[in-house]
Amino acid sequence: MIVKRNELTWFERLYLPAIIGGLKVTTRHFLNTLTTRTPVTQQYPEEPTKVLPGYRGAPYLVRDQDGATKCVSCQLCEFVCPPKAIRITPPGPNGKPADRTNAEKMPEEFEINMLRCIFCGLCQEVCPEEAIFLKSDFSLTGLARGEMIYNKEKLLALGGTHPGIQKWKHKLDEAKEQEIFPVKV
Amino acid sequence: MAWLDSLNPQTQFVFFTLLKIICVLVPLLTLVAYAVLVERKVSALIQDRVGPNRVNLPLIGSIPVLGPFLTRLGIWHPFVDGVKSFIKEDFTPAHVRKIYFWLAPAISLVPAFLIVAVIPFGSTIGAQKMVIADLNVGILYTFGIVSLGVYGIVLAGYAANSKYPFLGGIRATAQMISYEIAMGLSVIPVFLVVGDLNLGRIISYQAQHGWNVFPVLGGGFSAQTLLLAPCGVLSFLIFFIAAFAETNRLPFDMAESESELVSGYHTEYSSMKFGMFFIGEYANMFAGSAMMTTLFLGGWTLPFLGLDQPADSVWMGLLHIGIFMGKMLTFMFIFIWVRWMIPRFRYDQLMDLGWRRLIPLALANIILTAGVVALTNR
Numbered sequence: 128m129i130v131k132r133n134e135l136t137w138f139e140r141l142y143l144p145a146i147i148g149g150l151k152v153t154t155r156h157f158l159n160t161l162t163t164r165t166p167v168t169q170q171y172p173e174e175p176t177k178v179l180p181g182y183r184g185a186p187y188l189v190r191d192q193d194g195a196t197k198c199v200s201c202q203l204c205e206f207v208c209p210p211k212a213i214r215i216t217p218p219g220p221n222g223k224p225a226d227r228t229n230a231e232k233m234p235e236e237f238e239i240n241m242l243r244c245i246f247c248g249l250c251q252e253v254c255p256e257e258a259i260f261l262k263s264d265f266s267l268t269g270l271a272r273g274e275m276i277y278n279k280e281k282l283l284a285l286g287g288t289h290p291g292i293q294k295w296k297h298k299l300d301e302a303k304e305q306e307i308f309p310v311k312v
Numbered sequence: 313m314a315w316l317d318s319l320n321p322q323t324q325f326v327f328f329t330l331l332k333i334i335c336v337l338v339p340l341l342t343l344v345a346y347a348v349l350v351e352r353k354v355s356a357l358i359q360d361r362v363g364p365n366r367v368n369l370p371l372i373g374s375i376p377v378l379g380p381f382l383t384r385l386g387i388w389h390p391f392v393d394g395v396k397s398f399i400k401e402d403f404t405p406a407h408v409r410k411i412y413f414w415l416a417p418a419i420s421l422v423p424a425f426l427i428v429a430v431i432p433f434g435s436t437i438g439a440q441k442m443v444i445a446d447l448n449v450g451i452l453y454t455f456g457i458v459s460l461g462v463y464g465i466v467l468a469g470y471a472a473n474s475k476y477p478f479l480g481g482i483r484a485t486a487q488m489i490s491y492e493i494a495m496g497l498s499v500i501p502v503f504l505v506v507g508d509l510n511l512g513r514i515i516s517y518q519a520q521h522g523w524n525v526f527p528v529l530g531g532g533f534s535a536q537t538l539l540l541a542p543c544g545v546l547s548f549l550i551f552f553i554a555a556f557a558e559t560n561r562l563p564f565d566m567a568e569s570e571s572e573l574v575s576g577y578h579t580e581y582s583s584m585k586f587g588m589f590f591i592g593e594y595a596n597m598f599a600g601s602a603m604m605t606t607l608f609l610g611g612w613t614l615p616f617l618g619l620d621q622p623a624d625s626v627w628m629g630l631l632h633i634g635i636f637m638g639k640m641l642t643f644m645f646i647f648i649w650v651r652w653m654i655p656r657f658r659y660d661q662l663m664d665l666g667w668r669r670l671i672p673l674a675l676a677n678i679i680l681t682a683g684v685v686a687l688t689n690r
Contacts, residue, residue: 149653
């Protein structure tokens with residue numbers, strides 16, 4: 128497409144129409160903001176921010192409806208984590224057994240370095256047990272670097288519960304979805 | 313004040329000059345700090361934002377209505393900003409040319425303050441003229457010092473030894489040198505009319521024969537004032553535009569141009585060295601505003617209520633200073649407003665405007681004014 132550029136008239140070349148236009152716009156905004164006091168900005172710490180569903184905040188571990196650890200220490204999230212923010216210590220052959228049925232083991236320690244985490248959500252996507260979720264927290268602070276490495280206890284406390292352990296039901300649904308052809312959109 | 317009278321005249325002169333220097337510099341620095349606050353608040357209002365409203369002082373902040381109001385106004389921000397720039401890390405990059413790097417902020421700051429020395433900021437208080445140095449060649453001195461202002465920026469650009477500051481420095485040089493010509497030429501009509509270079513006498517001439525920008529104001533209707541009015545407006549406009557270019561303000565902030573050159577000549581500077589450039593820029597704006605007030609708007613005079621005569625009491629003297637400040641601050645407000653109003657000129661447009669429009673126009677204006685003065689000479 129060729130944009131036609133009109134020759135400026137002599138009046139326009141005096142910069143006057145542009146200046147007058149600018150003066151009008153700025154005066155209007157100035158007076159509006161001054162009198163009606165409706166700035167477009169949000170006063171963040173005083174006005175809490177609304178976090179919409181689907182927001183990718185900090186990843187936390189969740190418990191099931193019985194208060195048991197969902198994570199089975201499969202370490203898939205540790206492998207997939209692009210910035211290598213997750214570190215899992217598995218229980219080993221003689222470690223503590225899992226605190227729920229239908230699980231062989233649970234992690235002895237589960238650490239997420241929130242300084243490295245990029246909130247990508249791959250851990251949530253890869254988790255076969257629905258044990259880790261990206262929650263709505265976005266302003267994590269600490270006075271030292273060590274404070275920003277969240278351990279299992281802290282992550283479980285922050286994550287809360289994820290009721291309805293529908294892991295196999297969800298997996299079954301997903302498998303059934305795959306069978307349906309053409310794929311339901 | 314017996315001890316003052318007992319001093320010999322030289323000591324008295326030195327004493328009063330030092331006193332005046334302090335009385336000018338301290339308010340000037342305060343005004344610079346608050347000009348930054350006004351800049352931030354005005355820009356916020358124009359852009360539908362709130363602006364600085366955070367800093368709260370412990371004691372004053374707890375006064376019921378006033379404290380929160382002052383906080384919302386951002387009154388305390390300049391103090392905190394000042395403290396901040398002093399305690400920040402003063403980082404010197406490894407690749408800079410050290411001596412020039414340290415010299416540049418001072419060189420850009422000093423000329424701005426030196427200009428203020430010749431500005432008559434009031435009539436008289438007691439026997440003292442309200443001007444630090446009553447030079448007979450005041451305006452020549454001003455232009456000499458203004459030309460020095462560019463060295464700070466050029467040196468900063470050269471010292472930083474990296475591309476963006478360097479480009480900023482080069483642009484600033486070209487821009488300031490070319491607009492200085494337009495600025496100098498635009499003042500010549502004032503000299504033609506007044507016939508004097510002393511800023512104090514330029515003001516007293518304006519009190520009698522009308523403001524230079526529009527001689528009908530204060531000069532009454534006569535053939536000369538009517539004929540000189542368009543010349544005055546023209547030379548004022550040229551001076552006004554050139555003042556924007558000289559102080560590196562938008563629409564002519566080629567030296568800084570954040571969106572193109574990171575932040576131009578002071579990219580590599582931090583802490584108080586950056587602060588000095590910042591103060592220098594605003595002090596330059598104040599100097600420019602004061603020059604415009606003095607040369608074109610009659611300085612501390614107003615053409616009614618007998619305010620155009622030198623003060624006979626201390627209160628009148630203070631009132632004159634107030635009038636001068638009022639005019640100067642109006643110009644400052646215009647400076648600030650224009651920054652958020654007009655986008656930056658392209659470099660070639662800037663040069664085109666300077667060399668092909670303003671300079672010929674200023675030359676024509678000199679001839680025109682000379683003709684008018686010759687025709688209507690008293």
